[in-house]
Amino acid sequence: MGSARRCAVVGSPITHSLSPALHRAAYAELGLDWTYDHVEVDSAGLEEFVNGLDESWRGLSLTMPLKRTVVPLLDSSDDWVRLSGVANTLVLDEGSRHGFNTDIPGAIAAMDERLPAPARSAIVLGGGATATSVLLALAESGCTSATVLVRDPARAEETIAVVSSHPRAPQLSVGTIADATTLDADLLVTTIPGQAQTPALIARCSEVPAVFEVVYDPWPTPLARRVLDDGRLLVAGLDLLAHQAVGQVLRMTGRAVSVDLLRRAGADELTRRAVQISAELGN
DSSP states (O other): OOSOOEEEEEESSOTTOOHHHHHHHHHHHHTOOOEEEEEEOOGGGHHHHHHTOOTTEEEEEEOTTOTTTTGGGOSEEOHHHHHHSOOSEEEEETTEEEEEOOHHHHHHHHHHHHOSSOOSEEEEEOOSHHHHHHHHHHHHTTOOEEEEEESSGGGGHHHHHHHHTSTTOOEEEEEETTTOOSOOSSEEEEOSOGGGOOHHHHHHTTTOSEEEEOOOSSSSOHHHHHHHHHTOEEEOHHHHHHHHHHHHHHHHHSOOOOHHHHHHHHHHHHHHHHHHHHHHHHO
16 A cells, blocks of 8 residues: 555535645655645535546545535445444545545544543534534533534434434534524534624633634634633644544555644644735735
């Protein structure tokens, strides 16, 4: 497996992804002459794209909106994909397509690293594929009650059905972000973009002692900045990204790298982007 292979992260939009920085750092550390790029692919185009991959391709990382779209294209799935209906990793092996969900173990590892104790209660903003994976990670960690807040409760139905199937599923409730008043739980998980984090919403989150912000770019998000200013506990999107990428690299290359290596690569890329934006604004 030392010969050159191709990998990529696919989704839409995709240019913001930090995955190339992380995986390329892994390849450099492992001495692999592999390439890893980002490719714009939407749900309608995924099957054609996957069908067109030749034998030089080893794997794909899948991001929004493809994590559920890819599942019917798989020949085999790990337990997390079968439970969640979500795959963020596709490994190609002698013509077969193997799917994995490294978001769930990645979220468990990120929370274990940053939080002093598992959250018993949680509020989750957003109800998509990433919210599903984090809710399943919370169930694995012993969370007993969770509230999912979305713009439209109907959009969370698939997530609620999937999480409810977990053998230790927390007690679940659904509400709308607009109607929620002061939020109270051990942990707030937010999967919504930074531009949706209004001052009013941030104020309603001010009593939650710990926040898991899965968005990593641009960083910090308005909510993450408030949490850091307050001195509250923060699980960052880069924590999740690095931990799940460790799993992806292992499945694609068969070799392990450290989470700190990948997290540093992501942080360096975020810094590079911030400097570039600042220079462009200065001009």
